[in-house]
Amino acid sequence: MRRSSRLGLRPLSEIAEAGLHCFTQRGFRLTQMSDIGAELGMSPSAAYRYVESKEALFHIAALHAAGTPLGGLPLPVAVSDLAETVLSIEAIVHSWPRWPALRAALDHPSPVYSLEHEAEGIATELYDFLAATWRLIVLFDRTANDIPSLKTAFTQQYRAPYLADIVTWFGRRYDGDGPAEALARSGIEAISWLAMRRRTDPAAASITEEEARRAAARCLIALLQAPQRRPAM
The missing domain is CATH 1.10.10.60 (Homeodomain-like)
Structure with a gap:
């Protein structure tokens, strides 16, 4: 018993x-x-x-x-x-919000003059999600090679669709000279560091939660404000 x-x-x-x-x-x-x-x-x-x-x-x-x-x-x-754990994690992943700010921006784009507000909402949405779930995501990443089914539950069902959506959104909004997908992914990485890896980096101990969240909100805005394309000669 x-x-x-x-x-x-x-x-x-x-x-x-x-x-x-x-x-x-x-x-x-x-x-x-x-x-x-x-x-x-x-x-x-x-x-x-x-x-x-x-x-x-x-x-x-x-x-x-x-x-x-x-x-x-x-x-x-x-x-x-471990299949029992994977099922429990899949249920948790399915319960997570499906990016309402990003979804709204894709389905109903804001006017150009509201682009900064739109980008800030998407960046803040990502930061808040990662800040709330970072320990579970770190666990996913660290054990992915040992438990491939867990990696599938998170990466294929949640992370990959999000990356595809934000790259699509950024490509529609970006009018600069750089590679849009690389810039979009670099913005995600910067926000991820602020929301997750900063917490275990002794060199970043002086950065407060408010400062990190504010910086995350500016990441996508800064990338979208890259120099505009030069007109053809």
């Missing part, structure tokens, strides 16, 4: 947090259950009081990164295999 009492046990969120740190540092294949004990100062076998396997540990780490409460799960947590 599986235990359900938590008397004397740490909150499951602490175990999930330790697992999240290990998986994002080492990937899925190299992370061992004993690593969680070392992370939390417990005996090597102590993690098995909370999860029955490394797959179950990854499951709660992914849910924790997505902001899903873990308090109702019976202990030790068990999953049949």
Whole structure:
């Protein structure tokens, strides 16, 4: 019989947090259950009081990164295999908003004089999404080679369609001399750094959340304001 009492046990969120740190540092294949004990100062076998396997540990780490409460799960947590986790993550990905500002800009373009406002809305929308989900996205990226089905769930169902849409939008709006797709992707990368990688970069510790969000809002605007095409001679 599986235990359900938590008397004397740490909150499951602490175990999930330790697992999240290990998986994002080492990937899925190299992370061992004993690593969680070392992370939390417990005996090597102590993690098995909370999860029955490394797959179950990854499951709660992914849910924790997505902001899903873990308090109702019976202990030790068990999953049949990683396919169960992939299904849970697919459900989370499908629940994410489908870029209303970008969608509106594609379906109903603003007048040229409102382009700056339109670009700011799209950039801010991306920043806010990445700032809210960055830990889960980092986990996706770090374990993609070990769990290809997880990469498919995120990349093919969410990231790839978004990239295609924003490149399309940028190409319609850009009237400069540079390569539109490369510029659009560079803007996304800049916003991604501000929303995600800045948080783990010691050299960026002085940048506040407000400053980062404001800078992100300017990224696409600055790229769209590149020098205009020269008239043909």
